[in-house]
Amino acid sequence: MLKPLAATLALAALALAQQNSPLNPAQPEAVLIPIKTLNGDSFDRLVRLISVFNARVTADERLRTILVYAPPEVTGQIRRVIDQLDRPGSEAAIGRNIDLTLTFLRCSAKPQAGTLPPEIEQVAKQLRSVTQFKDIQVWDTVPLRLQEGRESDYTTRIAGANALTANGAFVTATIAIRPQVVSTRGNERTVRFDKVRVDFRLPYATGGSVANGVMVNTQFQFFNAGFNTAGEFKEGQKAVLGKVTGMEDDTAIFVVLSLKVLD
Numbered sequence: 001m002l003k004p005l006a007a008t009l010a011l012a013a014l015a016l017a018q019q020n021s022p023l024n025p026a027q028p029e030a031v032l033i034p035i036k037t038l039n040g041d042s043f044d045r046l047v048r049l050i051s052v053f054n055a056r057v058t059a060d061e062r063l064r065t066i067l068v069y070a071p072p073e074v075t076g077q078i079r080r081v082i083d084q085l086d087r088p089g090s091e092a093a094i095g096r097n098i099d100l101t102l103t104f105l106r107c108s109a110k111p112q113a114g115t116l117p118p119e120i121e122q123v124a125k126q127l128r129s130v131t132q133f134k135d136i137q138v139w140d141t142v143p144l145r146l147q148e149g150r151e152s153d154y155t156t157r158i159a160g161a162n163a164l165t166a167n168g169a170f171v172t173a174t175i176a177i178r179p180q181v182v183s184t185r186g187n188e189r190t191v192r193f194d195k196v197r198v199d200f201r202l203p204y205a206t207g208g209s210v211a212n213g214v215m216v217n218t219q220f221q222f223f224n225a226g227f228n229t230a231g232e233f234k235e236g237q238k239a240v241l242g243k244v245t246g247m248e249d250d251t252a253i254f255v256v257l258s259l260k261v262l263d
Contacts, residue, residue, distance in 0.1 A: 199226035
């Protein structure tokens with residue numbers, strides 16, 4: 001089978017041949033085609049793809065429409081190509097790569113202890129000013145490579161301090177994330193996510209034995225906690241996505257997002 005772009009070019013060649021044939025004197029018509037799913041840079045890619053038809057095209061992303069002025073045969077071909085590409089996962093929808101970093105911060109109301117990396121310190125200051133949490137530690141950092149328009153799922157074992165109990169009860173995080181569209185506004189780029197879901201599997205002690213005043217052979221059970229959100233985030237800025245509680249009294253996990261769009 002032809003790939004989507006190859007099929008687009010083949011249809012364009014056929015349409016142009018028919019348009020230029022003296023046996024096809026059909027008059028041009030104006031056709032307004034609504035766009036259902038694509039926007040931002042994905043919308044622009046769609047417009048560039050249909051430019052191979054050499055038709056007069058006026059596109060308006062805000063109105064989510066493309067106005068085509070061409071003979072009926074050409075407008076019909078363009079409409080069929082748009083129907084093929086205007087859907088999640090298509091060649092137009094799958095766009096740029098995105099390097100995204102999720103930083104898990106373990107926060108407690110205890111007095112501040114230790115230092116943080118400079119790139120996280122500003123986030124920590126903001127959290128201290130608006131919450132009761134004073135001791136903020138980087139629990140783990142998870143780098144992800146995403147693709148615009150495509151959902152990705154990851155499961156990772158938290159590698160930070162206190163993430164592994166003496167009995168091998170690991171903390172794990174399951175991440176489901178979909179960057180819907182990259183948008184460029186002047187010199188700024190933003191990414192709109194229609195799904196950012198983070199679920200933690202957290203252990204808690206239910207019993208054990210004591211030897212020399214120390215708990216040994218600790219037994220654990222697990223509970224699940226997490227959040228699901230969406231939103232638009234600017235390249236180069238850090239954003240706090242959500243908070244997870246329930247591990248210990250006066251303790252919470254904050255998740256911080258930062259991203260870079262790859263050219």
